[in-house]
Amino acid sequence: xxxxxxxxxxxxxxxxxxxxxxxxxxxxxxxxxxxxxxxxxxxxxxxxxxxxxxxxxxxxxxxxxxxxxxxxxxxxxxxxxxxxxxxxxxxxxxxxxxxxxxxxxxxxxxxxxxxxxxxxxxxxxxxxxxxxxxxxxxxxxxxxxxxxxxxxxxxxxxxxxxxxxxxxxxxxxxxxxxxxxxxxxxxxxxxxxxxxxxxxxxxxxxxxxxxxxxxxxxxxxxxxxxxxxxxxxxxxxxxxxxxxxxxxxxxxxxxxxxxxxxxxxxxxxxxxxxxxxxxxxxxxxxxxxxxxxxxxxxxxxxxxxxxxxxxxxxxxxxxxxxxxxxxxxxxxxxxxxxxxxxxxxxxxxxxxxxxxxxxxxxxxxxxxxxxxxxxxxxxxxxxxxxxxxxxxxxxxxxxxxxxxxxxxxxxxxxxx
Amino acid sequence: xxxxxxxxxxxxxxxxxxxxxxxxxxxxxxxxxxxxxxxxxxxxxxxxxxxxxxxxxxxxxxxxxxxxxxxxxxxxxxxxxxxxxxxxxxxxxxxxxxxxxxxxxxxxxxxxxxxxxxxxxxxxxxxxxxxxxxxxxxxxxxxxxxxxxxxxxxxxxxxxxxxxxxxxxxxxxxxxxxxxxxxxxxxxxxxxxxxxxxxxxxxxxxxxxxxxxxxxxxxxxxxxxxxxxxxxxxxxxxxxxxxxxxxxxxxxxxxxxxxxxxxxxxxxxxxxxxxxxxxxxxxxxxxxxxxxxxxxxxxxxxxxxxxxxxxxxxxxxxxxxxxxxxxxxxxxxxxxxxxxxxxxxxxxxxxxxxxxxxxxxxxxxxxxxxxxxxxxxxxxxxxxxxxxxxxxxxxxxxxxxxxxxxxxxxxxxxxxxxxxxxxxxxxxxxxxxxxxxxxxxxxxxxxxxxxx
Numbered sequence: 001x002x003x004x005x006x007x008x009x010x011x012x013x014x015x016x017x018x019x020x021x022x023x024x025x026x027x028x029x030x031x032x033x034x035x036x037x038x039x040x041x042x043x044x045x046x047x048x049x050x051x052x053x054x055x056x057x058x059x060x061x062x063x064x065x066x067x068x069x070x071x072x073x074x075x076x077x078x079x080x081x082x083x084x085x086x087x088x089x090x091x092x093x094x095x096x097x098x099x100x101x102x103x104x105x106x107x108x109x110x111x112x113x114x115x116x117x118x119x120x121x122x123x124x125x126x127x128x129x130x131x132x133x134x135x136x137x138x139x140x141x142x143x144x145x146x147x148x149x150x151x152x153x154x155x156x157x158x159x160x161x162x163x164x165x166x167x168x169x170x171x172x173x174x175x176x177x178x179x180x181x182x183x184x185x186x187x188x189x190x191x192x193x194x195x196x197x198x199x200x201x202x203x204x205x206x207x208x209x210x211x212x213x214x215x216x217x218x219x220x221x222x223x224x225x226x227x228x229x230x231x232x233x234x235x236x237x238x239x240x241x242x243x244x245x246x247x248x249x250x251x252x253x254x255x256x257x258x259x260x261x262x263x264x265x266x267x268x269x270x271x272x273x274x275x276x277x278x279x280x281x282x283x284x285x286x287x288x289x290x291x292x293x294x295x296x297x298x299x300x301x302x303x304x305x306x307x308x309x310x311x312x313x314x315x316x317x318x319x320x321x322x323x324x325x326x327x328x329x330x331x332x333x334x335x336x337x338x339x340x341x342x343x344x345x346x347x348x349x350x351x352x353x354x355x356x357x358x359x360x361x362x363x364x365x366x367x368x369x370x371x372x373x374x375x376x377x378x379x380x381x382x383x384x385x386x387x388x389x390x391x392x393x394x395x396x397x398x399x400x401x402x403x404x405x406x407x408x409x410x411x412x413x414x415x416x
Numbered sequence: 417x418x419x420x421x422x423x424x425x426x427x428x429x430x431x432x433x434x435x436x437x438x439x440x441x442x443x444x445x446x447x448x449x450x451x452x453x454x455x456x457x458x459x460x461x462x463x464x465x466x467x468x469x470x471x472x473x474x475x476x477x478x479x480x481x482x483x484x485x486x487x488x489x490x491x492x493x494x495x496x497x498x499x500x501x502x503x504x505x506x507x508x509x510x511x512x513x514x515x516x517x518x519x520x521x522x523x524x525x526x527x528x529x530x531x532x533x534x535x536x537x538x539x540x541x542x543x544x545x546x547x548x549x550x551x552x553x554x555x556x557x558x559x560x561x562x563x564x565x566x567x568x569x570x571x572x573x574x575x576x577x578x579x580x581x582x583x584x585x586x587x588x589x590x591x592x593x594x595x596x597x598x599x600x601x602x603x604x605x606x607x608x609x610x611x612x613x614x615x616x617x618x619x620x621x622x623x624x625x626x627x628x629x630x631x632x633x634x635x636x637x638x639x640x641x642x643x644x645x646x647x648x649x650x651x652x653x654x655x656x657x658x659x660x661x662x663x664x665x666x667x668x669x670x671x672x673x674x675x676x677x678x679x680x681x682x683x684x685x686x687x688x689x690x691x692x693x694x695x696x697x698x699x700x701x702x703x704x705x706x707x708x709x710x711x712x713x714x715x716x717x718x719x720x721x722x723x724x725x726x727x728x729x730x731x732x733x734x735x736x737x738x739x740x741x742x743x744x745x746x747x748x749x750x751x752x753x754x755x756x757x758x759x760x761x762x763x764x765x766x767x768x769x770x771x772x773x774x775x776x777x778x779x780x781x782x783x784x785x786x787x788x789x790x791x792x793x794x795x796x797x798x799x800x801x802x803x804x805x806x807x808x809x810x811x812x813x814x815x816x817x818x819x820x821x822x823x824x825x826x827x828x829x830x831x832x833x834x835x836x837x838x839x840x841x842x843x844x845x846x847x848x849x850x851x852x853x854x855x856x857x858x859x860x861x862x863x864x865x866x867x868x
Binding site for chain 2: 002003004005006007008010011012015037039040041042043044045047048050051052054055058059061062063065066069070073130131132133136137138139140141142158160163165166167168171174270379411412413416
């Protein structure tokens with residue numbers, strides 16, 4: 001027979017009491033903090049999950065704000081581009097009016113109107129938001145477009161018109177939110193393709209491209225790529241006027257990466273665009289050769305131009321012509337039409353950027369809500385359940401007291 | 417048998433029952449004394465007297481007062497006590513570490529780390545914005561302050577543990593002195609043929625308390641002298657005892673004899689927990705924190721130094737953090753005075769955001785250990801959480817073992833009032849009966865006297 005000492009009964013009672021009180025303390029703490037996980041040891045796995053999910057929620061919150069900021073950026077850009085489009089429509093309507101013989105005595109007035117429109121277009125092209133010029137490039141603090149010091153020629157004030165402003169809108173997605181000068185205003189001669197890595201030193205590839213000057217005269221840009229060593233080429237281009245006179249030449253050295261085949265340097269520096277700005281010949285265009293590669297395939301190069309000519313100086317030249325009583329040439333009108341067509345495409349593209357942002361924002365919001373719900377499941381207490389647990393533990397404690405109150409004071413002494 | 421003999425025998429018996437009732441009342445008095453071991457009287461018959469070929473019993477005698485002790489149980493309790501106290505102490509220390517990290521909460525390093533990355537993400541959406549640049553600096557400062565407070569908190573804990581180890585070793589020395597003194601007294605009682613039950617209780621309590629501080633092994637000799645070893649080194653017996661001290665050298669705490677000649681290798685008790693936490697755990701946490709913050713320092717600076725500031729002209733080669741040392745992630749002071757020196761651009765143009773994005777993307781970059789910085793930190797937090805859970809579970813498990821052992825001990829050595837009261841009744845009856853015999857003997861003598 002097991003012998004039970006009085007101390008044993010007391011210890012057993014104290015142990016039960018301590019256990020019941022510890023359970024109650026845990027419930028009380030959970031009720032006060034409304035959280036099941038107050039320290040990692042409450043559930044290391046859940047704590048780790050909460051940390052990860054909270055981090056994701058924080059990221060989604062940042063993406064949400066970035067998207068808000070991106071949408072504002074796009075809205076302001078769209079507003080500026082739509083303003084330019086309105087002005088171009090007005091200009092083209094005025095030019096159409098010129099076909100009416102009755103206005104021939106008023107060409108000076110039309111010249112003034114077009115000059116005013118050009119001023120508006122330049123102002124809109126220099127639209128800024130939150131201290132940043134929206135339609136330039138990555139140099140957002142320099143006014144991107146303006147007249148030269150003599151006020152005779154509109155220049156690109158920055159040589160970084162091609163930058164893309166991308167923001168992160170979800171864990172794995174970035175979205176472009178800007179339209180830069182290279183995409184909207186500048187005629188860009190894009191030369192691309194590949195050179196055969198096995199081609200002999202001294203071999204060359206050529207291409208040519210026409211571009212209109214502000215007066216609508218056709219100039220030709222002749223390009224020659226000559227291999228001078230392994231992975232190394234000389235790039236020469238010349239600009240030829242309609243009378244076959246070479247008005248500009250340029251030569252540089254291109255080096256391709258021997259492994260990836262990508263264009264690594266131009267004249268020892270990071271590849272950049274060539275900005276051809278020639279006031280004398282009223283030429284303003286960009287040459288982009290950055291996407292050339294050197295591969296084991298046969299050499300194959302091509303050249304395209306984004307728009308026929310530079311809209312700013314073409315408008316300026318048209319106004320000048322009208323002031324002199326001359327009508328704009330068809331080539332000049334083509335440049336304006338070409339610009340407007342491209343402009344409408346870019347406005348539409350911006351709209352699609354905006355839609356993507358808002359769609360992603362909605363997805364992010366849903367994801368954030370789901371994550372918050374999951375965090376809540378891991379962390380937050382179920383108050384109803386907790387109250388039931390509390391009642392159960394309270395009942396256990398009462399029972400412990402009751403039993404001890406009944407048994408502890410009893411001994412044989414009470415009966416003798 | 418002569419009437420006088422009868423009187424002698426009953427007188428002795430009365431004395432025996434008085435002693436027996438004394439032992440019983442001592443048991444009752446100590447019923448609630450945790451350290452008390454119940455005592456049991458062993459009675460035996462007195463040697464009989466021989467009359468011719470007849471032997472007549474001479475009554476009862478008190479053979480001995482037994483101390484109801486189970487040495488095997490005591491040894492098991494001592495062993496489990498070391499493990500229990502080690503786990504309880506570990507749990508307390510890890511709990512303190514947990515509170516330093518403040519996870520999972522908005523004030524935790526993980527949230528501040530995330531806010532730091534996100535401040536660069538926000539800056540990437542508007543690289544020229546001065547408020548967003550200021551936000552980057554504020555996020556970095558919040559991160560730096562929290563990292564420093566965790567690291568310094570761990571340092572402070574180490575200082576406290578070093579101090580606590582000294583106090584614990586002083587306490588151990590006091591117990592060794594007490595056990596040595598008790599051993600001497602027990603030995604003297606023993607060779608005098610006396611039982612030293614109360615002294616043995618005192619010494620058992622001292623041994624149990626000592627085993628909570630450090631793991632010990634106890635061997636009792638034939639005179640009930642306890643010979644105690646700590647970490648394989650003889651610590652105390654009857655004739656000698658050693659004195660210990662806690663030494664802090666080469667960044668480690670060690671338990672050594674006062675002369676410094678011997679290092680004790682301990683593996684249980686509170687002192688072991690203090691040493692383990694000081695020598696290994698806290699250092700490991702700091703080292704993991706160093707890895708997290710060191711990686712952040714390197715990755716951010718590697719990117720930031722290649723970027724360009726917003727100043728005119730743009731500057732490059734600027735580090736975001738000027739130093740990382742011992743949890744102190746110092747932000748470049750130049751950036752604090754001019755937020756335009758934050759390099760968000762990769763090419764010097766003001767609208768470029770490549771560097772800001774790249775720094776924000778460090779969040780998902782895997783380091784040489786195959787984990788992101790945040791994952792490494794999250795692992796550290798989990799490790800601490802699991803350590804606390806493990807030690808709590810161990811403590812609970814050892815507590816259960818000790819409870820069961822104590823229950824067995826209590827069942828064997830503890831006082832049962834019912835049992836004692838039964839004994840009181842039983843021995844009172846015997847006493848009364850014996851007294852009655854004296855009364856009868858007295859009457860017999862009276863009868864004889866009256867016959868004269």
